[in-house]
Amino acid sequence: MNLSLRPSAHAPTLDPALPYERVMVLDDSRAQRTLLCSLLKRWGYDVLSCERPEIALELLADPTITMIVSDWVMPGMDGPEFCRRARAMARESYAYILLLTSKSDKNAIAHGLDAGADDFLTKPVNGPELRARIHAGERIVAMQRELVAKNKMVSAALSEISALYDALDRDLMEAKKLQASLLQDTKRQFDTAAASFLLQSSGHVGGDLVGCFPVSDHQIGLFSLDVSGHGVTSAMMTARLAGRLTSASPEQNIALERRAGGGYAPLSPHLVAARLNRLMLEEVETDLYFTLCLVILDLPTGRISMVQAGHPHPAVQRRDGRVEFLGRGGLPVGLLPDAEYETLEAELAPGDRLLIYSDGLTECPGPQGDMLGEEGLTKILQTGRLQTGRRFLDGLLTDLQGYANGSDFPDDVSAILLEYTGAAS
Structure with a gap:
C-alpha cells in the first residue's frame, strides 16, 4: 500500500467545472492497481492505492476519500461485501463506488447494486470509459456534497427559528397573563x-x-x-x-x-x-x-x-x-x-x-x-x-x-x- 503525491505541473488537469476528488484504488492485483493508479494520476487525481479490503475500510475513516474503484473478486472479502460494509460506516461524506468485474450476468450486477455499488465497469478496463464513469461519479458526489451543505444550513435555520419560537412562546404566555389581568x-x-x-x-x-x-x-x-x-x-x-x-x-x-x-x-x-x-x-x-x-x-x-x-x-x-x-x-x-x-x-x-x-x-x-x-x-x-x-x-x-x-x-x-x-x- 502506498499513497501517491499530487501530479506534476505537466500532468493534465481536471475539468475546471468538476471539483477535486481523492480516489482510492482497491485491487489485490499489483499490475491492475499500477495501471489504474497511473491513469488516474495522469488525469490529475490524488490516488490512494490499497490491496486489502480490510485496510481499505479503515482508510475510509478519512472523509476526503470520495471515490473508490474496487475489484469484484478479492480473497477474504469480495467487492459486494466490501460495498456492504462501507455503506454501513458512519461517514461525513459520501463515497462513490465503482466495481470492476468480468461478470456480465444481470443477477450478479443486481447483487452488486443491492450491496451498495454505484456503477460497474467490465474488464479489461477501457481508459476513456473509466474516465467518463469517474466524471459521472464526481457529479453525484458534488450533488451529495451540496445537499449536505444545504441540509446543514436548513438545520441551522430551523434551530434558530425554534429558539425564536420558544422566546415568542414565553412572551405570549406573559401576554396571556397580562390580558387576563x-x-x-x-x-x-x-x-x-x-x-x-x-x-x-x-x-x-x-x-x-x-x-x-x-x-x-x-x-x-x-x-x-x-x-x-x-x-x-x-x-x-x-x-x-x-x-x-x-x-x-x-x-x-x-x-x-x-x-x-x-x-x-x-x-x-x-x-x-x-x-x-x-x-x-x-x-x-x-x-x-x-x-x-x-x-x-x-x-x-x-x-x-x-x-x-x-x-x-x-x-x-x-x-x-x-x-x-x-x-x-x-x-x-x-x-x-x-x-x-x-x-x-x-x-x-x-x-x-x-x-x-x-x-x-x-x-x-x-x-x-x-x-x-x-x-x-x-x-x-x-x-x-x-x-x-x-x-x-x-x-x-x-x-x-x-x-x-x-x-x-x-x-x-x-x-x-x-x-x-x-x-x-
Whole structure:
C-alpha cells in the first residue's frame, strides 16, 4: 500500500467545472492497481492505492476519500461485501463506488447494486470509459456534497427559528397573563344584581374582552367586545379599548361624561359607539374593527339601555325559563365612517337574567360543521336554568366543548351573565 503525491505541473488537469476528488484504488492485483493508479494520476487525481479490503475500510475513516474503484473478486472479502460494509460506516461524506468485474450476468450486477455499488465497469478496463464513469461519479458526489451543505444550513435555520419560537412562546404566555389581568374579577356583586364573567382565548391571546364599570350609585355599565382577527395585534387593540372603558379612571372612560355639579353620568350607548367609531377611524388608523355590546343597567328598576354594534343578540332568560333575544344587529365599530347606531331599551324583572356573549359561542362548529346558533344556546340556557353565576358559565363552556366534540374552539369565547334579583332585602 502506498499513497501517491499530487501530479506534476505537466500532468493534465481536471475539468475546471468538476471539483477535486481523492480516489482510492482497491485491487489485490499489483499490475491492475499500477495501471489504474497511473491513469488516474495522469488525469490529475490524488490516488490512494490499497490491496486489502480490510485496510481499505479503515482508510475510509478519512472523509476526503470520495471515490473508490474496487475489484469484484478479492480473497477474504469480495467487492459486494466490501460495498456492504462501507455503506454501513458512519461517514461525513459520501463515497462513490465503482466495481470492476468480468461478470456480465444481470443477477450478479443486481447483487452488486443491492450491496451498495454505484456503477460497474467490465474488464479489461477501457481508459476513456473509466474516465467518463469517474466524471459521472464526481457529479453525484458534488450533488451529495451540496445537499449536505444545504441540509446543514436548513438545520441551522430551523434551530434558530425554534429558539425564536420558544422566546415568542414565553412572551405570549406573559401576554396571556397580562390580558387576563384586564378582567380582574370573574364576579361582581351589587345590591340588586350579580355579574359573572367568562373569557377564554382560542390561542395564547385573543381579541375578546368583557368587563364592568360603575356609572353612579345606582347604575353600572357592562361591555362585551370582539376585535377582528386573532393573536397579538387583536390583543393589543383590546388592551387599548379596555383603557377607554375602564373602571379605574372615570375621566378616561369614553362611556361617561362629567356632570356640571360634579360626578359622572352615562352617555347614551349609541353615542359611545359613535365615539369609538371615530376613535378607530381617525386616531388608531388600522384595518381592525370590532363588534360591541354595551349595556347600562339601572340597579333599582332593572331598566337597561344598550347598543348592539355588530355583536350577537343578547339573550334574556325570564324567570319562567323563556328566552328572548334583544337588538337588531347594527354595524361593527371602525368599519365605516358614517355608521349610525341606536340605543335600545329593555327591562329586567326580578329573577330574570341577561347573557351577553361573543360570536365564538353561537358560531362554534360541531363535528359536521353546523354552528350552535341561537337555537342551541337557548337549549343550553333552558337546561342550565337552575345554575347560577360562574357555575352556569362553567357548565356553558362544558356544553360547548361537548357540542364541538371536545375539540379546541376556533374562536375566542367570552360572556357576561347578569342576574337581576330586584330590590335588596
